[in-house]
Amino acid sequence: MKIKACLFDLDGVVVDTARYHYIAWKKIAEDLGFHFSENDNERLKGVSRMDSLDILLTIGKVTLKQDQKELLADKKNNLYVSYISRMTPDEILPGVISFLDELRNNKILIALGSASKNAMTILDLINLTQKFDAVIDGNKVSLAKPDPEVFLKGASELGINPNSCLVFEDAQAGIDAARNAGMHVIGVGHAENLKNAEFIIPGFENMNFDRLRSLYL
Ligand code: BG6
Ligand code: MG
Numbered sequence: 626m627k628i629k630a631c632l633f634d635l636d637g638v639v640v641d642t643a644r645y646h647y648i649a650w651k652k653i654a655e656d657l658g659f660h661f662s663e664n665d666n667e668r669l670k671g672v673s674r675m676d677s678l679d680i681l682l683t684i685g686k687v688t689l690k691q692d693q694k695e696l697l698a699d700k701k702n703n704l705y706v707s708y709i710s711r712m713t714p715d716e717i718l719p720g721v722i723s724f725l726d727e728l729r730n731n732k733i734l735i736a737l738g739s740a741s742k743n744a745m746t747i748l749d750l751i752n753l754t755q756k757f758d759a760v761i762d763g764n765k766v767s768l769a770k771p772d773p774e775v776f777l778k779g780a781s782e783l784g785i786n787p788n789s790c791l792v793f794e795d796a797q798a799g800i801d802a803a804r805n806a807g808m809h810v811i812g813v814g815h816a817e818n819l820k821n822a823e824f825i826i827p828g829f830e831n832m833n834f835d836r837l838r839s840l841y842l
Contacts, residue, residue, distance in 0.1 A: 627841045628809065629789040631728055632779045634671065635739035635762075637795035638813050640716050640751060642709060642741075643670060649704040650681055653697060659685035667818050671796025673740050673769035674698050706743065712750045720829030725756045727834040734758045736779035738792065740770055759783050770798040773806030780806070791841065794822070809841065 637643035647666045654661035665684050669677040678698050682689060689697070728735055736759040737744060744762035748754040759782035761775050768774040780787050792803035792810045800822050803810035811826055812819030819825055824840060826832055 626838050627789060628733065628791045628837065630734040630736065630780065630783050630785040630791070632736045632738045632776055632790055632792045632803075632808070634792070634794045634796065634799050634813075635737055635744050635747060636741055637670060638793050639718060639721050639737075639753065640712070640747060641718060642712075642747065643795065645705055645708040646670075646677075649701050649708065650677065652704055653678075653701050654681060654685055657682075657685055657687055659687070661685070667797075670818075671740060671770050671794070671798035671802075673763065674702065674742070676769050702743075706746075709743065709747060709750065712747065714751045714753070717751050717753065718828055720832055722753075722756075724829045724832050724834075725753075729756070731834050733834075734783045734785060736761065736783055738775045738779045739763065740766075740775065770796070771801035771805060773802050773808075776803055776806040776808055780808070791837075794819070811840075 742763035812822030
């Protein structure tokens with residue numbers, strides 16, 4: 626098989642934290658006096674915290690100074706951290722654990738490639754840290770997706786060539802980052818938000834090693 630390593634985004638792929646990010650940003654928007662729709666939120670998926678704030682402020686046509694922006698980003702993160710603090714392994718998306726276990730049993734290496742600075746907290750809360758051979762998160766990279774840095778660092782920590790890596794992503798910025806890294810990529814979610822993915826799956830419920838092998842012989 627062409628694939629020697631799988632790299633997973635976290636938010637919206639392994640767990641449904643995309644929902645918590647959305648309600649935290651929605652609260653910030655409401656406090657600033659504008660509505661922030663779920664459709665608008667697609668533009669924030671996979672994007673770093675400060676870049677997300679800039680997009681949010683553009684949508685609301687609000688201009689702020691750098692120190693005000695930093696306060697707002699902290700406020701959003703405090704809200705988000707309070708929402709995720711009660712997460713449990715029950716919130717791991719269906720099929721994820723068995724797919725990770727099958728990959729390991731078939732000697733495929735596994736990495737996390739997330740823009741989030743809260744990734745380790747979440748992995749610990751949902752008891753999944755041990756399933757990853759490498760974890761690259763928002764604390765380890767300086768360039769946000771669609772820059773390929775997060776995935777290239779993952780491949781390098783695993784010691785695998787980018788062209789033997791497969792990324793699972795729920796966000797357009799993440800699909801673009803994987804492509805920019807020269808990796809294979811499967812979109813998780815709806816096709817309209819995942820242009821340029823090689824394949825699209827709705828989730829991991831029907832994903833297994835045999836299916837992977839048939840896609841990447
Ligand atoms: C990504 C999310 O995984 O992490 C984005 O898709 C989020 O919505 C980004 O903005 C940064 O996360 P955090 O937890 O560091 O604010
Ligand atoms: Mg995501």
